[in-house]
Amino acid sequence: MITLVGVEKALGGEPILRGVNLTIPTGKLTTLIGRSGEGKSVLLKHLIGLIRPDRGEVWVDGLEISRLQGRRLNQVRERFAMLFQGAALFDSLTVFDNVAFPLREKRHLPEPAVRRRVAEKLEQVGLSGMEHKYPAELSGGMTKRAGLARALVMEPEIILFDEPTTGLDPLMAKTIRELIVAMHRALGFTAVMVSHEIPAIFAISDWVAMLRGGTIGAMAPSADFQRTADPGIREFIAAADPAG
Amino acid sequence: MVTAMVARFGRLTLVLIQEMGRMLLFLLATGTWLLRPPFRPVQLARQVHFIGGKSTFVVVLTAAFTGMVLGLQLQYTLQKVGSEAALGSVVGLSLIRELGPVFAALMVTARAGSAMTAELGLMQITEQVDALETMAISPLQYLIAPRVVASVLGVPLLVAIFDVVGIAGGYLVGVQLLGGNPGSYWGSLHAGVEWKDVWGGLLKAGSFGLIVSWVCCYKGYATRRSAEGLGQATTEAVVLSAVLILVADYFLTSVLL
Numbered sequence: 225m226i227t228l229v230g231v232e233k234a235l236g237g238e239p240i241l242r243g244v245n246l247t248i249p250t251g252k253l254t255t256l257i258g259r260s261g262e263g264k265s266v267l268l269k270h271l272i273g274l275i276r277p278d279r280g281e282v283w284v285d286g287l288e289i290s291r292l293q294g295r296r297l298n299q300v301r302e303r304f305a306m307l308f309q310g311a312a313l314f315d316s317l318t319v320f321d322n323v324a325f326p327l328r329e330k331r332h333l334p335e336p337a338v339r340r341r342v343a344e345k346l347e348q349v350g351l352s353g354m355e356h357k358y359p360a361e362l363s364g365g366m367t368k369r370a371g372l373a374r375a376l377v378m379e380p381e382i383i384l385f386d387e388p389t390t391g392l393d394p395l396m397a398k399t400i401r402e403l404i405v406a407m408h409r410a411l412g413f414t415a416v417m418v419s420h421e422i423p424a425i426f427a428i429s430d431w432v433a434m435l436r437g438g439t440i441g442a443m444a445p446s447a448d449f450q451r452t453a454d455p456g457i458r459e460f461i462a463a464a465d466p467a468g
Numbered sequence: 469m470v471t472a473m474v475a476r477f478g479r480l481t482l483v484l485i486q487e488m489g490r491m492l493l494f495l496l497a498t499g500t501w502l503l504r505p506p507f508r509p510v511q512l513a514r515q516v517h518f519i520g521g522k523s524t525f526v527v528v529l530t531a532a533f534t535g536m537v538l539g540l541q542l543q544y545t546l547q548k549v550g551s552e553a554a555l556g557s558v559v560g561l562s563l564i565r566e567l568g569p570v571f572a573a574l575m576v577t578a579r580a581g582s583a584m585t586a587e588l589g590l591m592q593i594t595e596q597v598d599a600l601e602t603m604a605i606s607p608l609q610y611l612i613a614p615r616v617v618a619s620v621l622g623v624p625l626l627v628a629i630f631d632v633v634g635i636a637g638g639y640l641v642g643v644q645l646l647g648g649n650p651g652s653y654w655g656s657l658h659a660g661v662e663w664k665d666v667w668g669g670l671l672k673a674g675s676f677g678l679i680v681s682w683v684c685c686y687k688g689y690a691t692r693r694s695a696e697g698l699g700q701a702t703t704e705a706v707v708l709s710a711v712l713i714l715v716a717d718y719f720l721t722s723v724l725l
Contacts (some may be wrong), residue, residue, distance in 0.1 A: 269598075272602055274598055274601060274602065297604075298604035299604075301601070301602060301603070301604040302604050304602060305602065305603075306598075306599070306602045308595045308598065308599060309595070310594055310595060312594060312595040312596050312598065312599035313596075314596055314599075315590075315591075315594075315596070325603070326603050329506075329603065329605055330603065330604065330605075
């Protein structure tokens with residue numbers, strides 16, 4: 225379980241998070257929504273220690289990580305993977321080498337085992353045959369799928385998704401969402417996703433939390449969240465989904 | 469108005485000191501990773517090729533024309549004072565002690581240093597550096613340390629090439645074109661240049677290699693996440709590297725002489 229307690233963070237002198245209290249249930253898919261500029265990605269990066277809070281605590285399965293450094297922080301990070309908004313593939317490596325990268329660097333597997341694992345993950349995300357391509361040669365959807373394969377290849381316990389479908393056409397966004405859900409169901413990892421894709425995220429999420437004014441405005445199971453009586457949340461949902 | 473000027477000067481001084489502190493901490497943190505496994509010889513070889521191998525052509529070109537202009541200038545000047553026999557040693561010492569290390573390092577700064585800043589800056593902007601951290605891999609160890617080591621190893625090799633080509637360029641112009649005595653050229657070179665001159669030049673080269681990689685890697689690593697920030701970082705990296713090379717050259721020369 226991941227828990228944030230009273231997390232405050234200012235960037236460039238501007239307060240972004242003003243006392244976030246949040247618990248991420250283990251093994252569930254939790255989606256974080258909110259207006260642009262609220263600090264959702266900033267909050268997400270706190271979970272893996274990429275950003276440290278000015279005040280407050282970040283607990284991962286009973287260990288407070290916000291002040292950890294070096295080897296101890298790396299031990300925590302080895303339980304995580306992250307799919308960045310732009311996938312963050314390494315430009316100088318092919319798709320194969322990108323997906324194989326964590327296996328070679330962290331697990332030191334023999335090369336035949338690496339090839340097997342990478343081929344398996346690329347097939348799961350529908351990128352078989354693309355191993356030799358470089359990131360610059362991929363479409364947006366392919367890039368995200370390669371990033372997802374790299375995130376999955378180490379079979380992590382926790383995966384963070386930073387706007388995985390932003391910038392994609394509706395069909396590709398649906399493909400990526402379905403892929404995330406299928407992998408989540410098959411592998412059972414804890415997933416935390418930042419997304420603007422309302423109402424699509426309600427169908428795939430177990431829990432939904434809304435970041436508002438620098439704190440968690442509401443958090444509920446997905447079905448209950450949609451039925452909320454909070455006028456601010458209803459307005460946000462209605463604006464994102466005029467048909468709803 | 470005076471108060472405002474003093475306040476502005478004070479703020480700029482504080483910003484400069486903070487930046488120098490961050491740069492020093494960056495260098496020290498990178499240094500702690502140099503001796504810790506895993507060592508990545510393939511990464512190191514790749515960087516030696518990028519910094520050293522791919523800079524060879526521009527270094528050879530610069531060396532050739534530097535040597536040639538030295539031969540031209542010095543042959544005329546030394547003839548006026550009746551010392552044209554010393555052409556070889558003056559060309560050799562000028563290149564080996566000063567011009568070789570400084571010019572080679574400046575060429576590496578312009579070619580490889582700016583590219584390092586741009587590459588690392590782009591990796592920061594596209595979150596590739598964050599991706600390394602999420603995989604529990606130190607960006608300082610994986611990205612920066614190989615570049616620093618490659619630069620410290622590669623620049624002296626380039627300086628050696630610079631010296632050889634420059635001396636040949638001086639011979640071409642001073643002797644072949646302007647009628648100097650070839651025996652005097654090589655004889656005075658052999659008599660005038662000592663091994664301490666060569667080691668001193670290579671020591672400078674290694675120091676300049678450290679400066680180039682340190683400054684250019686820092687500027688790329690610390691770049692603000694925007695296209696404008698990246699452009700500014702690249703410019704600052706080249707200018708600061710060049711200035712520090714010239715400053716370091718003075719202090720190293722005063723110690724080595």
